[in-house]
Amino acid sequence: MSGGFRSRSKSGDPAARTERSEQQRGGGRTTARGGTNRQAKVKREHRGGQRHHNRRDGHSASFMSAARRCGVDVPRAVAFEVLQRVEADDAFANLTLPKAVSANNLSGRDAAFSTELTYGTLRSEGVLDAVIATCASRGLEAIAPDVLTALRMGTYQVLYTRVEAHAAVDTTVRLVEAAGHEKAKGFANGIMRTITRTPAHEWLDKLAPQEEVAAVAFRHAHPEWIARSFGRALGLLDTGDSKLNAEQTTELERALEADSERPLVHLVARPGEISAEELALITGCEEGHYSPYAVYLEQGDPGSLEPVRQKLAAVQDEGSQLIARAVTEAELIGEDTGRWLDLCAGPGGKAALMGAIARIEGAEVDAVEVSPHRATLVEKTVGDLPVRVHRADGRAPGLSAGFDRVLVDVPCSGLGALRRRPEARWRKTESDIAELNQLQSELLESALEFVRPGGVVVYSTCSPDLRETRGIVDAALERHGAGAEVRIEELDARDVLPEMGDLGSELSAQMWPHRHGTDAMFFAVLRRVAD
Numbered sequence: 057m058s059g060g061f062r063s064r065s066k067s068g069d070p071a072a073r074t075e076r077s078e079q080q081r082g083g084g085r086t087t088a089r090g091g092t093n094r095q096a097k098v099k100r101e102h103r104g105g106q107r108h109h110n111r112r113d114g115h116s117a118s119f120m121s122a123a124r125r126c127g128v129d130v131p132r133a134v135a136f137e138v139l140q141r142v143e144a145d146d147a148f149a150n151l152t153l154p155k156a157v158s159a160n161n162l163s164g165r166d167a168a169f170s171t172e173l174t175y176g177t178l179r180s181e182g183v184l185d186a187v188i189a190t191c192a193s194r195g196l197e198a199i200a201p202d203v204l205t206a207l208r209m210g211t212y213q214v215l216y217t218r219v220e221a222h223a224a225v226d227t228t229v230r231l232v233e234a235a236g237h238e239k240a241k242g243f244a245n246g247i248m249r250t251i252t253r254t255p256a257h258e259w260l261d262k263l264a265p266q267e268e269v270a271a272v273a274f275r276h277a278h279p280e281w282i283a284r285s286f287g288r289a290l291g292l293l294d295t296g297d298s299k300l301n302a303e304q305t306t307e308l309e310r311a312l313e314a315d316s317e318r319p320l321v322h323l324v325a326r327p328g329e330i331s332a333e334e335l336a337l338i339t340g341c342e343e344g345h346y347s348p349y350a351v352y353l354e355q356g357d358p359g360s361l362e363p364v365r366q367k368l369a370a371v372q373d374e375g376s377q378l379i380a381r382a383v384t385e386a387e388l389i390g391e392d393t394g395r396w397l398d399l400c401a402g403p404g405g406k407a408a409l410m411g412a413i414a415r416i417e418g419a420e421v422d423a424v425e426v427s428p429h430r431a432t433l434v435e436k437t438v439g440d441l442p443v444r445v446h447r448a449d450g451r452a453p454g455l456s457a458g459f460d461r462v463l464v465d466v467p468c469s470g471l472g473a474l475r476r477r478p479e480a481r482w483r484k485t486e487s488d489i490a491e492l493n494q495l496q497s498e499l500l501e502s503a504l505e506f507v508r509p510g511g512v513v514v515y516s517t518c519s520p521d522l523r524e525t526r527g528i529v530d531a532a533l534e535r536h537g538a539g540a541e542v543r544i545e546e547l548d549a550r551d552v553l554p555e556m557g558d559l560g561s562e563l564s565a566q567m568w569p570h571r572h573g574t575d576a577m578f579f580a581v582l583r584r585v586a587d
Contacts, residue, residue: 130160140205149478180215184211282474404437
C-alpha cells in the first residue's frame with residue numbers, strides 16, 4: 057500500500073469499483089427483517105470486509121495500543137474503530153458504539169465527543185466523500201479503507217464541529233499511522249490541509265447540485281432519492297417534480313433535519329402491569345403525548361431502570377405502540393372471539409404489547425416469524441404473555457384461518473427510522489424498494505386470507521415511501537373490490553388514534569419525526585367485508 061491508495065491488485069476489479077462508486081452515490085446495504093442481504097455480502101467482500109472483520113475480532117486492543125503510541129486520544133480512537141466496523145463488517149453503529157464507549161471507560165464529555173464524531177461522520181458520509189473526492193488526485197475507490205475512514209472523520213470535524221483545523225489535521229494523520237498506513241501520512245496530510253483552506257460554508261455552496269431538490273438533499277446530507285421519496289410522501293412533489301416553493305422547501309428540510317437529530321428513547325408501560333403515569337413517576341420522566349402507554353426517557357440507560365429490568369416496561373417507539381394498539385381497537389363486525397395474529401412478529405415489541413392487551417381482554421396472539429434468531433427474540437420479549445410463537449413464513453404460516461385481528465408489519469426499507477441508524481441512509485438503494493414490494497404484497501394477501509369476514513387487518517411499515525405504503529394498500533383495495541371473492545374496505549385510521557395533527561390526506565396514517573416525534577411509521581386499517 058502506498059500513498060494512501062489501494063494496490064492495483066486489490067482494486068482493479070471493475071465490479072469492485074462499480075460497487076464502491078454506487079455506495080458513495082447513496083447505494084449500499086439494506087436487510088429486510090428475517091432475511092439475508094446478498095448484496096451486503098458482495099460489497100463487504102469487494103471491500104475486503106472479511107479480512108477486516110477477522111483482524112478486528114482479534115486485534116481491536118492492539119489498534120487502541122497503536123493509537124495511544126501515535127498520540128491519538130481515546131475518544132477519537134474509539135470513534136475510528138467503530139466507523140471501521142460499520143464500514144468493513146456491516147456493524148450497526150447504535151449497537152457497536154455503546155459497547156466500545158463502555159469498554160474504553162469513556163464518560164461525560166469524552167463519551168459525548170466520541171458519539172458525535174461517530175454518528176456525525178456516518179450521517180454526513182455522502183457530503184464528506186464529495187469534499188474528499190474534490191481534493192484527492194484519484195478516485196475514492198482507490199483509497200485504502202482505513203485511510204478513507206480517517207479522512208471522513210477529519211473532514212467531519214472541519215466542516216461540522218468547532219474542533220480547531222490544526223487538531224483535525226494532526227489527529228487524522230496520527231490515525232492513519234496508527235492504522236498501519238505509515239506511507240499514507242503525507243497523502244492524508246495534504247488532503248486535510250487542502251480542505252481546511254476553504255471555509256465549510258463555501259465547500260457546501262461549491263459542491264451543492266444546481267437542481268433544487270438535489271441541493272436540499274445535499275445540504276442535509278441525504279441521498280437525493282430519499283429526499284424525493286420524502287417529498288412525495290409529504291405531498292410536496294409529484295413524480296418528476298423538481299420545483300418547490302418556500303413553504304415546501306421548509307417542510308422538506310424539517311423532515312430531513314429530523315433524521316439527524318438524536319431521538320428520545322420511548323418507553324412502553326406494559327398494560328396490566330404498570331401505567332404510564334406510574335412509570336413516569338418512578339423514572340422521573342414525562343408521559344408520552346399520544347400513546348397511553350408511552351413515557352419519554354431523555355437521557356440515561358433504559359436497561360438500568362428497575363421497571364425495565366422487571367419487564368414491566370420496555371423500549372418501544374411511540375409510533376409502534378400506536379400501531380399495536382390500533383390492531384386491538386379497530387372496529388370489527390361481529391364478536392371478537394379472541395384470536396389475534398401478528399404475521400411478521402420479530403423482534404417482538406408489537407407482539408408483546410398486543411399480548412399484554414390480549415391478557416386483559418381474554419384473547420390470545422399467534423406470532424409468526426420466519427427468522428429463527430428473531431423468533432427467539434420474540435419468545436424472550438413476550439415472556440409469559442398469552443402469545444404463541446411460530447417459526448414460519450408469514451406467507452404460509454400453517455395456521456387455520458378465522459382470526460379476528462391481524463397485524464402485518466411488513467419488512468421494509470426502514471426509511472422511517474433513519475435517525476436511529478446514522479449509517480443507513482448511505483447503505484440503502486432505491487432498487488431495494490422494488491424488491492421488497494412483492495414480498496409486502498404477498499404478506500398482505502396472506503393476512504387477508506387469514507382474517508375472518510368482518511375482521512380487521514392493520515398493514516404497517518417503518519417507511520414513508522409511497523411505494524411501500526399507499527402503493528401496496530391501494531393495489532390491494534383494487535384487487536379486492538366489488539366482485540372479488542375476498543372483498544375489503546378501508547377504515548379511517550384516525551378512529552383508533554388520539555388527535556395527532558397532520559397524518560396525511562388519506563384514510564391511513566403517516567407519522568413523522570418532525571411532526572409527531574415518532575419514527576416515520578405508516579399504517580392502514582382494512583376490514584374484510586362480511587358475507
